[in-house]
Amino acid sequence: MMRVVFPVLAVLGAIVVLWYLAVAPMNIRVALDTAERAGAEIVPEGSAVRRDVSVWRLMAQNSEHVALGYALERPRLPTPQQVGQELWKTTGKMVQRGRAWSKRSLIYHGWITLQSTFWGFLLGTSMGILGAVLITHSRVMEMSLMPWAIISQTIPIVALAPMIIVLSSQVGIEGRGVPKAIISAYLCYFPVLVGMVKGLRSPATAQLDLLKTYNASGAQVFRFLRLPASVPYLFTTLKVGIAAALVGTIVGELPTGAISGLGARILIGDQFGTPLAIWSALFAAAILAGMLVTLLDVLQRLVQRRMGGRV
Amino acid sequence: MSWLVTALLFWVAATLVNAWLAGSSFSETRVVRIAVPLIFGATLLMLWEGLVRHFGVSPVILPPPSLVAQTFVNSTETLWVDFQQTVLKGALSGYVIGMVAAFLTAVAIDRSGFLTRGLLPIGNFVAALPIVGIAPILVSWFGFDWHSKAAVVVVMVFFPILVNCVQGLKEADTMQRDLMRTYAASYVQTLIKLRLPAAMPFVFNGLKIATTLALIGAIVAEYFGSPTRGMGFRISTGVGSLSIDLVWAEIVVAAIVGSAFYGMVSLLERWVTFWHPSQRGAR
Secondary structure, eight states: OHHHHHHHHHHHHHHHHHHHHHHHHHHHHHHHHHHHHTTOOOSSOSHHHHTTSOHHHHHHHTGGGGGGGGGOSSOSSOOHHHHHHHHHHHTHHHHHTTOTTSTTOHHHHHHHHHHHHHHHHHHHHHHHHHHHHHHHHOHHHHHHHHHHHHHHHHSOHHHHHHHHHHHHHHHTOOSSHHHHHHHHHHHHHHHHHHHHHHHHTOSOHHHHHHHHHTTOOHHHHIIIIIHHHHHHHHHHHHHHHHHHHHHHHHHHHTTTTOSSSHHHHHHHHHHTTOHHHHHHHHHHHHHHHHHHHHHHHHHHHHHHHHTTOOO | OOHHHHHHHHHHHHHHHHHHHHHSTTTTSHHHHHHHHHHHHHHHHHHHHHHHHHTTOOTTTOOOHHHHHHHHHHTHHHHHHHHIIIIIIIIIHHHHHHHHHHHHHHHHHHTOHHHHHHHHHHHHHHHTSOGGGGHHHHHHHHOSSHHHHHHHHHHHHHHHHHHHHHHHHTOSOHHHHHHHHHTTOOHHHHIIIIIHHHHHHHHHHHHHHHHHHHHHHHHHHHHTOOOSOSHHHHHHHHHHTTOHHHHHHHHHHHHHHHHHHHHHHHHHHHHHOTTSHHHHTTO
16 A cells, blocks of 8 residues: 555655746746736836746746745636635635535535536446447347447547537527536446446356356346456446546536536636636546545445455 | 338338348458448438438538538538648647657656556546646637647647556566566667567557547637637537538548547557457457
């Protein structure tokens, strides 16, 4: 355990240090503009002139204003601390004040995203599992479905996302939950399909032959051999699938003018020029992804222990 | 005969043909392997066409495939300009930069077991994140033109390729490394003659995953601001101005490009890793 934890922490620490170092050159121009407006003397005067001067020279010539870059309200690159504060302000602090479900709380937006992710995941995994069952049992299905399943993943879904939303609103589906779930299902079903085909085919010929000597029917082979044998594969693919479903939901929220959800927070942060909102939404999405994958991991251990497997 | 009946008849007939083909003694030949999915695809298009025509769906909502094909042929010039902007400039340059960067990083950190152990879990985690959300930030950093799109693509493809490269470099087993040692091979020689070739199946795995990501990144980044050309730009404005047939034509381009890109990387893979068990049956 320590063999992994320590290096991971070290690398994370290095990333944070690099991040802090990068903030100074990234923000120096904005910082100097702010300082100039406040009446300070900046060496090349006027932001138009400064545009042609490299950030390193600006930093050397105005070293007393570098620190300002770490406390800007609308930084190009916020510091990790600023992102952390923003995250706390929109989650923990909201809860303390009893406003966890306010429209400005990331918990509310995360919940909206989580719902679509969940429905998309459910739809995607059912489609994936159903497809895998069809493919393992029918040669025609395998020959006609499999190539299209692969091609479907080479089509960038984002191109389809606006169309799915137009279509579903014309059909009379209110809100954005359903189209978002469809997009997330589209991204989610493929890993599940591939993994489950592998899993359902994992029993060895000897095992299949044994069931044949028992005169087991196709359904019995499926129930007593193929399905249990595919469980380890199932959970591995479910972990990939839930991450893909979350990506799908956020992609579905990005280009479509959604107003709630983590993707919408990113979109709104972009439109209103509040980088902190974008960064905190991104980190909230990362935390959500981590929680979902961990949840499935725990579930996997529980199920496999019940089935008598070693984890 | 109405469109619906035609489409349904076609569906039934095609399914029967496919079932016969798959069950026949030719089912392993290459022609049949290609024909069966093609017939299946044609069925879907036929059903789409039939349903749209039968129910009189307005082309503003869902155009029939025939109209999309027509638009595609009529607006090849626009599509070509968009293709250049999004695919050649945005996606491809970002893909190449990200690939080279990830590859070099993998070789660099591979010398240190400490870094590898630290970076692998982080890389795996980041590869599963919705990195595409970083698009608005990068667009505001690098401007509206293709540079910002390439930057988004670099960030999106970097981690999947890195993780696969690092895993691939660990692939050569101790026995093989010992053999190289007995030959007094240097680090570079071992790397080039043994470990890089051994890593190639993994590297290509990452490269294949990255092809789709590259297109997604380039298109999404255009939703956040772009010059007045590009596939993402055309799609987002097309939805607004109700020229849905053009949007579908762009989707067709995206599908063709995505499949072709993936196909080319797969061909390259077959050519480079011809020795790997997963490729042997394919020839």
